[in-house]
Amino acid sequence: MVEVVVIGAGQAGLSAGWNLLRKGAAPGEDFVILDANEGPGGAWRHRWPSLTLGVAHGIHDLPGFPQSPADPSEPASSVVARYYGAYEAEFGLPVLRPWRVESVAEAPDGVRVRVTSAHAVTGEKRVDDARAVINATGTWDQPYWPYYPGSESFHNRQLHTRDFTDAADFVGQRVLVVGGGASAVQFLLPLADAGATTIWSTRRAPVFGRRVFDREWGRDVERAVEARTEQGLPTLPVVATTGLPLTPEYQRGIDAGILVSRGPLKRLTERGVVFAGVASDQAGDLMPAWSGGPVDVDVIVWATGFRPAIRHLAPLRLRTPEGGLKVHRTQLVNDPRIFVAGYGAGASTIGATRTGRQAAVAAWRFVADGSGVET
Ligand code: FAD
DSSP: OEEEEEEOOSHHHHHHHHHHHHTTOOBTTTEEEEOOSSSSSGGGGGSOTTOBTTTSSOOOOBTTBOOOOOOTTSBHHHHHHHHHHHHHHHHTOOEETTEEEEEEEEOTTSSSEEEEEEETTTOOEEEEEEEEEEEOOOSTTSBOOOOOTTGGGOOSEEEEGGGOOOGGGGTTOEEEEEOSSHHHHHHHHHHHHHTOEEEEEOSSOOOEEOSOOSHHHHHHHHHHHHHHHHTTOOOOOHHHHHOEEOOHHHHHHHHTTTTOOOOOEEEEOSSEEEEOOBOTTTOBTTBOOBOOEEEEOSEEEEOOOBOOOOGGGGGGOOOOTTSSOOEETTEETTEEEEEESSSGGGOSHHHHHHHHHHHHHHHHHHHHHSOOOOO
16 A cells, blocks of 8 residues: 555656655655556657657756766667666666556545556556556557558558657658658658658648747647646647747758648558548648549558557546546546646656656645645
């Protein structure tokens, strides 16, 4: 029996752990951190090798332990795994792995929650009764594959962002990248550079923001996303709110026609896709008017994003009719025992650190006096 179970040891879960320590919570006795991964690094551990720190938009420092300078050409997966591992050791954080939480449900006394986990290697079960849960499970474990008519008949290769490893695997192939976010753009340029023929499909015309990505911009993004989670609406990717940053690299891609979309898909065929076409009233420079039609491709890369990994919370029936969680700051409005970090407006490395702190402070207050409502 513990006071707080933190689920997930990515940026958000580690930030929550550090802040619980700072509040005086005893590691292992008052709180544990259960993580499904084999080792440290959260989702970054799994990012494709060509995603270097120089290409990623940057990793924010965890509290109390800045990152050491790293080679910008080293894969972000190894840099971040090393950093998080050193962080866990430095502060003696009680991270237990590889434990995957299968469900969070009511405990018999009705005040506690029961967290049931399975060990990924031995299959052994672990049950923790806790007064509060900080859910910091990110999105990586919940890839989103959209359905199109004909999906089942497509015979060529298809993969999700989650499974992408290296652009060099696609030399000489016709590769369709589907999705309008940062991952799609981060795949298209190296694929084209590696000698693949690229085709880009987005549902709407891509938007490259000309605004400076400063603190004020960050606050605007957070306000927009927070307004959704306060109402219990499903989360949206940050790019849907901001557009993509127009870096010199992305401008090069636009000029070369690589970052120009053919518009939405209508269906899949055995060897390719059929585009829906782009009407002139939806068209723009980055998605010209086009009558659509079939195109054969060797590979489809579904860079269609992720959803919050919260299935294990299902027994508590927390979702709103709209399908989201109704969150005030980090606390669930319909179940004050549950806190979320890295969710919604917190789904960036800055946001994960910040919401990890907020969730820890509020959860620790909640276990002390039952309130925890953050103001
Ligand atoms: P994660 O790092 O995903 O950690 C969650 C942890 O929870 C994992 O260790 C996982 O194993 C564990 N877990 C999940 N489910 C369970 C379970 N049931 N039981 C136990 N453990 C579980 N943000 C930026 O700021 N800059 C970027 O450059 C950037 N690039 C990104 C690129 C991609 C492809 C993606 C998908 C996201 C990117 N993000 C970026 C946003 C990302 O949300 C943040 O980087 C942040 O690191 C997420 O931290 P987190 O702790 O919330 O989640």
